[in-house]
Amino acid sequence: MHGLYYDRKNDEMFVPVALAGAVLVFRGGATGDEEPIRTLQGPRTQIVRPDTLYVDVEHDELIVDSGTDSILIFDRNAKGEAEPIRVIKGPKTGIANMYGLTADPTRNLIFAANRVGEETGRDTTDSILVFNRTDSGDVAPRARIGGPRTGMLKIRQLQADPERGQLFVTVKNNRENYDPKALMPSPWNPERTGFIGVWNATDDGDVPPKAIIKGPATGLVWPAGVAINPETAEVFAIDSVSNSLFTFSMPELFRRPPSTASSSGR
Amino acid sequence: MLKRVLLVPVAAVVLLASDRSGPVIHSEEIANTLFGGSNEFCLMPSDRAVNRQTRGGGAGRETKGDVRRDPGDWPPEGVKGGDVMPLRTVFDPYPTFDAVALDPEAGRVFFTDSSLSSLISYSTTAGGSSAVITEPATRVLGPDSGIGFIAGAEVDPKNKEAYAVNNDGGGVVVFSYDQTGAVAPVRQFETPHQSWGIALSGRRDELAITAQQLHGVVFYKRTVRDMEPPIRSLRGYATGLADPHGIAYHDQRKELVIASHGNWTELRPYSPYDPLSKDPPSYEPGRFDPPSIRVFSEAAEGNAKPLRSITGSKTGLNWPMGIQVDETRDEILVANYGDNSVRVYRATADGDAEPVRIIKGDRTGLVGPVDVSVDTARNEIWVANYADHTAVIFERDASGNVEPKRIVRNGPPGAPSLAFTNASAAAYDSKRDALIVPN
Numbered sequence: 001m002h003g004l005y006y007d008r009k010n011d012e013m014f015v016p017v018a019l020a021g022a023v024l025v026f027r028g029g030a031t032g033d034e035e036p037i038r039t040l041q042g043p044r045t046q047i048v049r050p051d052t053l054y055v056d057v058e059h060d061e062l063i064v065d066s067g068t069d070s071i072l073i074f075d076r077n078a079k080g081e082a083e084p085i086r087v088i089k090g091p092k093t094g095i096a097n098m099y100g101l102t103a104d105p106t107r108n109l110i111f112a113a114n115r116v117g118e119e120t121g122r123d124t125t126d127s128i129l130v131f132n133r134t135d136s137g138d139v140a141p142r143a144r145i146g147g148p149r150t151g152m153l154k155i156r157q158l159q160a161d162p163e164r165g166q167l168f169v170t171v172k173n174n175r176e177n178y179d180p181k182a183l184m185p186s187p188w189n190p191e192r193t194g195f196i197g198v199w200n201a202t203d204d205g206d207v208p209p210k211a212i213i214k215g216p217a218t219g220l221v222w223p224a225g226v227a228i229n230p231e232t233a234e235v236f237a238i239d240s241v242s243n244s245l246f247t248f249s250m251p252e253l254f255r256r257p258p259s260t261a262s263s264s265g266r
Numbered sequence: 267m268l269k270r271v272l273l274v275p276v277a278a279v280v281l282l283a284s285d286r287s288g289p290v291i292h293s294e295e296i297a298n299t300l301f302g303g304s305n306e307f308c309l310m311p312s313d314r315a316v317n318r319q320t321r322g323g324g325a326g327r328e329t330k331g332d333v334r335r336d337p338g339d340w341p342p343e344g345v346k347g348g349d350v351m352p353l354r355t356v357f358d359p360y361p362t363f364d365a366v367a368l369d370p371e372a373g374r375v376f377f378t379d380s381s382l383s384s385l386i387s388y389s390t391t392a393g394g395s396s397a398v399i400t401e402p403a404t405r406v407l408g409p410d411s412g413i414g415f416i417a418g419a420e421v422d423p424k425n426k427e428a429y430a431v432n433n434d435g436g437g438v439v440v441f442s443y444d445q446t447g448a449v450a451p452v453r454q455f456e457t458p459h460q461s462w463g464i465a466l467s468g469r470r471d472e473l474a475i476t477a478q479q480l481h482g483v484v485f486y487k488r489t490v491r492d493m494e495p496p497i498r499s500l501r502g503y504a505t506g507l508a509d510p511h512g513i514a515y516h517d518q519r520k521e522l523v524i525a526s527h528g529n530w531t532e533l534r535p536y537s538p539y540d541p542l543s544k545d546p547p548s549y550e551p552g553r554f555d556p557p558s559i560r561v562f563s564e565a566a567e568g569n570a571k572p573l574r575s576i577t578g579s580k581t582g583l584n585w586p587m588g589i590q591v592d593e594t595r596d597e598i599l600v601a602n603y604g605d606n607s608v609r610v611y612r613a614t615a616d617g618d619a620e621p622v623r624i625i626k627g628d629r630t631g632l633v634g635p636v637d638v639s640v641d642t643a644r645n646e647i648w649v650a651n652y653a654d655h656t657a658v659i660f661e662r663d664a665s666g667n668v669e670p671k672r673i674v675r676n677g678p679p680g681a682p683s684l685a686f687t688n689a690s691a692a693a694y695d696s697k698r699d700a701l702i703v704p705n
Contacts, residue, residue, distance in 0.1 A: 002690040003704065004703075004704045005693060006694065018479075019527075019529040019530075020530060020552045021532070022554070028697060028698070033604065041554075043551040049531055049552075157690065157692070198346075208341055213347050213350055214347075215348060217349045218349060219352055225689060225691040227701060238691065243357075243689065244357040245692070247353045250350075253347070
């Protein structure tokens with residue numbers, strides 16, 4: 001499984017199961033061999049290989065990566081073979097090979113992380129596509145964060161911080177090329193390590209991150225998961241190569257600007 | 267942590283000594299190699315090759331199309347954060363066994379280690395009742411080894427070679443029995459994304475490898491290397507294979523035995539090596555099937571039906587991982603991760619069959635069993651534990667809540683096993699002040 005969302009308001013865990021084309025919902029305190037309280041699966045759902053998802057508790061919606069280059073929006077309580085209430089899909093959307101998905105309900109934004117390369121013939125750089133929350137159909141993103149100055153290569157999980165209007169992004173920072181002689185990532189290979197980057201939710205274009213966590217002292221090789229606890233100003237990172245969980249204290253990222261909650265300037 | 271700190275200078279030396287120069291193979295070349303011509307595995311039209319998505323895999327080398335930047339220019343000045351020390355780190359400094367393969371004649375047993383990315387071997391006489399960490403005979407590790415997120419293992423007793431399967435890209439790496447340290451494999455070959463189990467038929471001189479997201483098996487000549495394509499594949503609705511893991515040949519019966527978790531969805535190619543899903547012809551939605559062990563003719567290919575299927579509530583199958591055939595006893599053994607047991611079935615079992623015996627209980631030391639192997643020379647069963655820093659060894663006919671004869675330890679007793687590898691997401695549970703990590 002490559003995604004997870006914890007819904008504090010309803011104390012539920014949402015899990016996308018890529019290998020079974022399903023979304024499972026568990027009690028927040030679920031443990032052991034416990035059955036899900038809801039299962040969303042079947043052809044009418046349009047869910048095929050979901051990698052990532054987000055729960056918008058403010059609007060009671062569940063936002064799911066279909067695994068087929070589309071964003072599916074369901075009622076939060078959807079189960080069985082429920083149909084999505086909106087679908088963002090089509091060539092104008094630019095969605096290709098999605099690996100991360102999150103939303104900012106305060107600003108009514110949905111963020112989708114594309115991971116694409118020359119092989120797809122559709123794009124040349126990884127990027128974060130920004131849609132309006134109520135978008136539907138074949139719509140162009142309202143913004144796209146991507147380009148050489150972003151440093152993005154192989155994005156994974158996204159985590160929004162709506163209160164401060166910022167976006168935490170895991171970037172694995174390598175490119176596979178199926179060269180049988182190439183170095184494998186391993187805990188002992190510091191070549192081209194990844195990072196966690198922080199952008200403003202309102203950023204657009206080839207914008208460098210406003211903050212990063214990167215370097216040998218961090219211990220990060222291929223950060224693939226990120227979570228935050230604004231109350232303690234902590235950033236949590238899962239590394240998929242060293243199989244480690246790191247906690248960083250980053251108080252400078254969790255101060256609220258005195259005048260506004262959403263600043264795009266630096 | 268001390269070991270980890272010590273590994274940093276070791277890594278620097280290893281990297282400086284590495285010579286990784288070699289031609290980069292691009293997707294078009296791969297597609298031509300794999301999917302052109304009359305290859306039966308060719309499910310992908312050659313004209314679509316350039317539009318393939320690249321996911322998984324592992325190299326770190328720049329290729330055409332990379333975002334190029336001068337490290338001195340990035341990140342720009344004024345960016346907050348940087349090279350900050352973590353406040354806390356959760357890290358398992360000990361290996362995690364993910365598969366076991368045993369050569370009775372040579373007296374060697376090999377384990378893949380998915381936590382620290384290594385291949386570890388012991389003498390088949392290793393282990394005991396001591397609390398001391400068992401000294402391995404060899405340990406292969408480091409970037410030159412090609413070992414990444416490692417899964418299944420197999421041995422070739424005739425050629426004295428050990429195989430290790432990378433699950434998330436990187437294919438299969440092959441080492442001679444006595445290689446140890448930061449060494450390169452004697453050969454390497456690419457396999458589909460999410461390859462897990464591996465079995466060698468010495469008589470057929472071929473390898474069979476399960477691939478989770480392919481819901482099938484790919485077969486190779488034993489001598490395969492680099493980007494050579496499979497010689498045939500076994501996949502499709504009729505096979506009943508869904509998220510397959512363990513695989514073993516039954517040479518006497520000329521059969522192939524495969525354990526499936528039961529998760530099924532449409533194939534999505536992750537890499538230039540994965541075929542497009544041309545069969546089945548129509549979309550089939552995702553589903554959860556019961557776990558199963560399916561038995562095929564060893565020569566099965568395409569969308570072949572199994573000869574027999576062990577599945578149903580009486581089987582007790584729950585997340586079946588690695589399997590082994592004991593040909594002398596005509597039995598199938600499976601590491602049943604879901605209920606911490608090893609279940610043994612008759613090789614001829616079919617349908618909702620009960621196991622002939624079960625090793626299970628608090629005295630067994632089974633904690634997240636992930637693979638099993640039989641030592642026919644010493645009449646023992648070896649079981650790799652994923653959720654504990656041990657492998658446990660039983661009598662070959664062990665049954666019930668029995669204590670292991672010996673324990674091989676890769677960490678001190680009581681050292682917690684993180685039991686997550688290749689984790690790719692995290693969530694903060696603010697209600698319980700807990701972090702949730704899906705595996």
